[in-house]
Amino acid sequence: MKTYLITGGAGFIGSNFIQYLFKKYDKKVFIINLDSLTYAGNLQNLEVVSKYDNYHFVKGDICDREVVESIFKQYDIDYVANFAAESHVDRSIEDPSIFVKTNVLGVQVLLDTTKKYWIDGDIFIKGKKFLQVSTDEVYGSLGETGYFTETTPLDPHSPYSASKTGGDLLVKAYYDTYKMPVVITRCSNNYGPYQFPEKLIPLVIHNCLSGKAIPLYGDGKNIRDWLYVTDHCSALDIVLEKGKIGEIYNIGGNNEKQNIEVVKTIISTLQRLLPSDDPRKGKISKKLITYVEDRKGHDRRYAIDSIKIKDHLGWVPTIGFEEGMAKKIQWYLDNRDWLENIVSGEYAVYYKKMYKEA
Numbered sequence: 001m002k003t004y005l006i007t008g009g010a011g012f013i014g015s016n017f018i019q020y021l022f023k024k025y026d027k028k029v030f031i032i033n034l035d036s037l038t039y040a041g042n043l044q045n046l047e048v049v050s051k052y053d054n055y056h057f058v059k060g061d062i063c064d065r066e067v068v069e070s071i072f073k074q075y076d077i078d079y080v081a082n083f084a085a086e087s088h089v090d091r092s093i094e095d096p097s098i099f100v101k102t103n104v105l106g107v108q109v110l111l112d113t114t115k116k117y118w119i120d121g122d123i124f125i126k127g128k129k130f131l132q133v134s135t136d137e138v139y140g141s142l143g144e145t146g147y148f149t150e151t152t153p154l155d156p157h158s159p160y161s162a163s164k165t166g167g168d169l170l171v172k173a174y175y176d177t178y179k180m181p182v183v184i185t186r187c188s189n190n191y192g193p194y195q196f197p198e199k200l201i202p203l204v205i206h207n208c209l210s211g212k213a214i215p216l217y218g219d220g221k222n223i224r225d226w227l228y229v230t231d232h233c234s235a236l237d238i239v240l241e242k243g244k245i246g247e248i249y250n251i252g253g254n255n256e257k258q259n260i261e262v263v264k265t266i267i268s269t270l271q272r273l274l275p276s277d278d279p280r281k282g283k284i285s286k287k288l289i290t291y292v293e294d295r296k297g298h299d300r301r302y303a304i305d306s307i308k309i310k311d312h313l314g315w316v317p318t319i320g321f322e323e324g325m326a327k328k329i330q331w332y333l334d335n336r337d338w339l340e341n342i343v344s345g346e347y348a349v350y351y352k353k354m355y356k357e358a
């Protein structure tokens, strides 16, 4: 049975990954989840697994060497999967400092501690792997054509993507210098259950359900390559099991959409899924779309070339955009309490400030 240290496992992708692993391996995995529970961390995401004997939650910061060491002292960890990060571009534009702390310094503390416990003399113990969960944003922005490959030069534009690039480069340095068993994945935009409502798709779903304006930045024609979160999870699992040490793998959905197209899909899917007598139904329309000031340094287009992970490891995405969107929206409709708990907390203050609401 493999022992995983998952960091940031109470967030959107991390909590989906933990559930994915328990399901795929029929609970025959041991998982330690280290998460400091920032505004984005939510233990409600893990209610299903929290009672399992082979799941253990530790509240702590990846920048805190003592906490990380205490885990390695207690458990023989096979895989580290680092999801812990400040993840929202708009917040990084307002205050980059915490992004540098967690996404750069935190990665270094994790690498250093992991190295200490995985090395025997100069040689790393066999079977260990450190996975850095990264993003396509490290490559910068594309024009109308072309795709990001693993050899595309790094050219981050936001403080978020710059800090993720810093983390990735440290991971690479630990491979180049110490031959530490690391892999890096760079994924496109995810969507699915448990996604914090500051991100475009859940924000639009929530605003539609509350009859609020839908803020679209700039001309609404920026393009993202959307991937359903469980497809990301299956890719990460394959990379941990079969990925070659020292390599980078891009992960994408081959699903490019302009933001305005995404919003229109959400509106039509909500119209279809809501019962005919639901009073919210009549209020959801394209009239809610409001063009607002553009994001500073807004990347125009992301599109991933996933040929390497397909050819080398046999991974392909399985969930199309229309299907994924219907699944995601149905989940939000079935889990209104989850969303209401969040939107009534710190998020309300953030939203007012961010979208200049009175």
Ligand SMILES: NC(=O)c1ccc[n+]([C@@H]2O[C@H](COP(=O)([O-])OP(=O)(O)OC[C@H]3O[C@@H](n4cnc5c(N)ncnc54)[C@H](O)[C@@H]3O)[C@@H](O)[C@H]2O)c1
Pocket: 007, 008, 009, 010, 011, 012, 013, 014, 034, 035, 036, 037, 038, 039, 040, 041, 042, 060, 061, 062, 063, 082, 083, 084, 085, 086, 087, 088, 102, 106, 133, 134, 135, 136, 164, 186, 187, 188, 189, 190, 191, 196
């Ligand atoms: N969301 C996407 O579309 C996307 C796409 C590609 C890559 N990624 C990457 O995937 C990872 C997870 O993203 P997400 O969207 O789930 O993020 P998220 O913001 O939903 O979750 C981040 C989690 O990390 C925890 N955390 C933050 N700082 C921490 C610290 N110092 N110590 C311990 N825990 C800490 C938070 O409490 C939270 O549970 C990130 O590394 C992100 O860069 C995200």
Ligand SMILES: Cc1cn([C@H]2C[C@H](O)[C@@H](COP(=O)(O)OP(=O)(O)O[C@H]3O[C@H](C)C(=O)[C@H](O)[C@H]3O)O2)c(=O)[nH]c1=O
Pocket: 087, 088, 089, 090, 134, 135, 136, 137, 187, 188, 189, 190, 198, 199, 200, 201, 203, 215, 216, 217, 218, 220, 222, 223, 224, 259, 295
């Ligand atoms: C919140 C919001 C966003 N947008 C636009 C901005 C982007 O062009 C697009 C998606 O924005 P979002 O903030 O959801 O995601 P990205 O900025 O692309 O970044 C996301 O995908 C990458 C891969 C990660 O690595 C990030 O962690 C993740 O947050 O919608 C709007 O037009 N209005 C809004 O209110």
